[in-house]
Amino acid sequence: MHSLFYDRARDIDDALALIAQPGARFIGGGTNLLDLYKSGVDIPERIVDITRLPLAAIAALPDGGLSIGALASNTAAANHPEVRMRYPMLAEALLAGASAQLRNMATVGGNLMQRTRCFYFVDAAFPRCNKRVPGSGCGAKDGINRQHAILGASDACIAVNPSDMAVALAALDATVVVKSKEDERRIPIDDFHRLPGDEPQRDTTLEPGELIVAVELPPSPFAANSHYLKLRDRASYAFALVSVAAALELDEGVAKTVRIVLGGVAHKPWRAREAEAQLTGKPLSDDALNAAAAAALAGARGYGYNDFKIELAQRAIVRALRTAGERA
Incomplete structure (x- = not known):
């Protein structure tokens, strides 16, 4: 039986200290990580529960934009009056994803971090998946690839990103705000996710030990249209x-x-x-x-x-x- 350690972060500094331990993963809603854990695809040594951190607020920014906390649920973000009025495309994208029960649990930060649903990745019975086992090959290229990429793929991987929300955020020029023990940085959404290249196991440009704290939307003359x-x-x-x-x-x-x-x-x-x-x-x-x-x-x-x-x-x-x- 695999031993799994559980920690509940008291605050952001505590979360950043806990995630530095070997084999640690953040967990919010858990709608993706727990599936991968149960299927043997991602087996953390320790999970760091961040659900009690004060990162769920949705609030106006001084420049007229909108900040959405990383722990805001997909349901809360989709139904927020400011999102529905000023960024309706984002509300549509969030409501198009998953079921109502999953949207109630899933978080905005977790949505950005969710991993591909490629069959060859999520089922450990398939031996060839460069994303899961680097260097093993890509089973999808000459397999059942109906769901797979037609743009930006590489010989190493033809999987697709599953997020609806991230597509809308990219059209809205969103920024992902992340914190580490050293500093805070802001990543344009277009630079947040990676193309597979020769390292398909790396989905994002996040560095080890970084925590998504918010997504910021700029004021926009076209977001309502x-x-x-x-x-x-x-x-x-x-x-x-x-x-x-x-x-x-x-x-x-x-x-x-x-x-x-x-x-x-x-x-x-x-x-x-x-x-x-x-x-x-x-x-x-x-x-x-x-x-x-x-x-x-x-x-x-x-x-x-x-x-x-x-x-x-x-x-x-x-x-x-x-x-x-x-x-x-």
């Missing part, structure tokens, strides 16, 4: 085949500012900058929308079972932008 579209095999409790976070600032029908971020297609939320540039300065005509969607998927590559995702993503971009345009 947005839409989160999630396409999946069933209407509830399923991860995205493709998702799109789209936001627009329009000036007399012409796109002045554009944000397009894809989910379910890469190891991290995929910011479609080529598509944004293609659409900026143009009206939302069918030709302009289709050209932007084509630009977003220009470098896409399927692996057999997931080839359909390329066309699906293009259609999803057009649909999400049309909905965002109607709101604008």
